[in-house]
Amino acid sequence: MTLPLPRYEQVKRHILERIERGDYTAGDKLPSENELVRALGVSRMTVNRALRELTEEGHILRRAGMGSFVASRRMRGHAADIVSISAELAERGEDWSAEVLVLEEVQAAKDVAEQFALFPGARLFHLIVVHKGDGVPVELEERWVNPDIAPDMLMQDFTKATPTDYLLAVAPLLRAEHVVRAVGASKAEAARLDAVPGTPCLEIGRRTWTGERVASYARLLYPGDRYELTARFSNVGAGNTN
Incomplete structure (x- = not known):
């Protein structure tokens, strides 16, 4: 039996799939935390963890007061x-x-x-x-x-x-x-x-x-x-x- 992914992993996968599909490319601004909360029906804490881990893994950049952006491929x-x-x-x-x-x-x-x-x-x-x-x-x-x-x-x-x-x-x-x-x-x-x-x-x-x-x-x-x-x-x- 396959266990369902934790909510934050589902948010991460959603964002990564859109990046891989080309909906967002390097330098593009991602939806805000509030927009992701509303669109995906998850808590703000869940979205924050997903974005934090995507940042640590090098997929996105987070800029204070500006939002999250797709990182260049390295x-x-x-x-x-x-x-x-x-x-x-x-x-x-x-x-x-x-x-x-x-x-x-x-x-x-x-x-x-x-x-x-x-x-x-x-x-x-x-x-x-x-x-x-x-x-x-x-x-x-x-x-x-x-x-x-x-x-x-x-x-x-x-x-x-x-x-x-x-x-x-x-x-x-x-x-x-x-x-x-x-x-x-x-x-x-x-x-x-x-x-x-x-x-x-x-x-x-x-x-x-x-x-x-x-x-x-x-x-x-x-x-x-x-x-x-x-x-x-x-x-x-x-x-x-x-």
Whole structure:
């Protein structure tokens, strides 16, 4: 026997179904609490809980004195994993495409060389790629790669497979480091991401190692309204014996 859903879950499902059906799209204002109470025949407390949970789950935004609005769809990445952007987009049902802006050999500037524990001027491969989901830019990737780890890097077509996919295929990436910051997009970055200069962005600095050598260093930039980051942990507190 299937038990009926709690009232607040019924309200949530009603709102989500209308969003999925396209009755409401990103940025649209939803009916007020009073309007939902009257239309659905439930209590104000029930509606308030439903809206609160939809907000916590990232489906809607609630603005004091203004009401509730449909949130933009965000791609969710995993802080603890090395996952290709194409796989992340496929997970949310979007088609990946890419525009390669730069693919070259360079002499490393001092700050980049330090990421590899190399001297300035060391030989590195450099690329800049805009990744898109259903044609909308979601990630600006700037990456430097150790040529000894991936000697054929410059011969790859990164509109067919991502740099991450390629590196995972040719190098045993045994260790990774992520540094996450909130930044504003520069004028050039905003243009590449089809965004307004200063748009709040999530920046991930990622280094990966093959053995004891740094294989690549990447700066990944995501518009804040198109991406969110999660982390998964296991055995949390396992080492705490108190």
